[in-house]
Amino acid sequence: MxxxxxxxxxxxxxxxxxxxxxxxxxxxxxxxxxxxxxxxxxxxxxxxxxxxxxxxxxxxxxxxxxxxxxxxxxxxxxxxxxxxxxxxxxxxxxxxxxxxxxxxxxxxxxxxxxxxxxxxxxxxxxxxxxxxxxxxxxxxxxxxxxxxxxxxxxxxxxxxxxxxxxxxxxxxxxxxxxxxxxxxxxxxxxxxxxxxxxxxxxxxxxxxxxxxxxxxxxxxxxxxxxxxxxxxxxxxxxxxxxxxRRARHQAADARPGVRRLFAELADEFFAAERLRPDPVSVLEPAYSVVVITSGDGSVEWEHGAPVPVGAGDTLLVPYAAGWCTLRGDVTAVRCKPA
Missing domain, CATH: 2.60.120.10 (Jelly Rolls)
Known part of the structure; x- marks a missing residue:
């Protein structure tokens, strides 16, 4: 895995x-x-x-x-x-x-x-x-x-x-x-x-x-x-x-370090999030693509050693990776199915 x-x-x-x-x-x-x-x-x-x-x-x-x-x-x-x-x-x-x-x-x-x-x-x-x-x-x-x-x-x-x-x-x-x-x-x-x-x-x-x-x-x-x-x-x-271009209102139970992008009109097609660890970004289990847009950090996941990441990296995360955490002085975009 x-x-x-x-x-x-x-x-x-x-x-x-x-x-x-x-x-x-x-x-x-x-x-x-x-x-x-x-x-x-x-x-x-x-x-x-x-x-x-x-x-x-x-x-x-x-x-x-x-x-x-x-x-x-x-x-x-x-x-x-x-x-x-x-x-x-x-x-x-x-x-x-x-x-x-x-x-x-x-x-x-x-x-x-x-x-x-x-x-x-x-x-x-x-x-x-x-x-x-x-x-x-x-x-x-x-x-x-x-x-x-x-x-x-x-x-x-x-x-x-x-x-x-x-x-x-x-x-x-x-x-x-x-x-x-x-x-x-x-x-x-x-x-x-x-x-x-x-x-x-x-x-x-x-x-x-x-x-x-x-x-x-x-x-x-x-x-x-x-x-x-x-x-x-x-x-x-x-x-x-x-x-x-409307900014999405954040839900009261939003995960730390995660900001949902795009108005509700996008929801039936896909989802996207901007990740800025504060002090971490918490990612629920989901098939997703993470693009590191700046900085350096690491992704921790349930079943293995942390993966170091830096600006320009593109990471494919399977559902079976479980809960993940992005740490570091880093920003990223996460894309996933609806």
């Missing part, structure tokens, strides 16, 4: 990073900038490119196979009763060396109807670092008609599309929820921890200037007439946007 410190798992992408993941993790930078994501504890493959994206454990087993072989040990009885041997989340590090294209992820209803999946792709971002002036584009600022959106996409009228979105400044420490269906683009200069539903479903609204042919690969094989039906075209004003 063990905790797993995971190496980087970086499938190639169509947008550029800027070396922030290597700096964060203390690894040697790659010559190729098109590795801007680290898929942590992934049992999810790239859309149409399996097995790319899957995590291999340090002992050589694939994580998916290891969980399938002993789901109760990894996930716990309650989780298995609801989800089977599916961890039901995907966690990433993401480094934007350039602004990502405007895109959207389908929700569960659309994915069930058209993609044979019980999961859509609601996601959430915990900003580790951000250059001055960094922004995300989040939702349309006004209602957009179907023909208007289709024309923007067909003709790649990028200035008009981006001009219709909300520009939201972000800085280190921010936590932002992005519901499925909401058009969004992450600006350049950001390193984040992203937690999401376990799919790789993206519909590209923009592709010019990126290393991808959106007319061929941007619509999940559905064609744009159907794919654009998953887009939330409603206007998102300040009040709705504020709900996506």
């Amino acid at each position: 063990t905790l797993y410190r995971l190496p980087a798992n970086t499938p190639r992408s169509f947008y550029r990073g800027d070396g922030r993941i290597d700096t964060f993790r203390g690894t040697r930078p790659a010559d190729d900038p098109y590795y801007p994501e680290d898929w942590i504890a992934s049992t999810t493959s790239r859309f149409g490119a399996a097995p790319t994206g899957l995590t291999t454990l340090p002992d050589g087993r694939s994580l998916a196979a290891a969980i399938a072989g002993d789901p109760l040990w990894w996930l716990g009885e309650r989780h298995v009763a609801e989800h089977g041997a599916d961890p039901a989340i995907l966690v990433k590090l993401l480094d934007t060396g350039e602004r990502l294209p405007l895109h959207v992820h389908p929700d569960r209803r659309f994915a069930t109807a058209h993609l044979a999946s019980p999961y859509g792709k609601t996601e959430a971002w915990m900003i580790v670092s951000a250059e001055p002036g960094a922004v995300v584009h989040l939702g349309f600022a006004r209602d957009v008609e179907p023909d208007e959106l289709a024309g923007w996409v067909t003709d790649q009228r990028i200035d008009r599309m981006l001009g219709a979105t909300n520009r939201v400044p972000v800085r280190a420490g921010d936590a932002v929820l992005c519901p499925a269906g909401l058009p969004h683009a992450i600006g350049a200069g950001v390193l984040m921890v992203e937690v999401q539903e376990p799919t790789d479903f993206s519909v590209l609204l923009e592709w010019e200037g990126f290393a991808v042919d959106g007319r061929v690969a941007g619509h999940l094989g559905l064609g744009y007439d159907l794919a654009l039906a998953c887009v939330d075209r409603s206007g998102w004003g300040a009040e709705r946007l504020a709900e996506l």
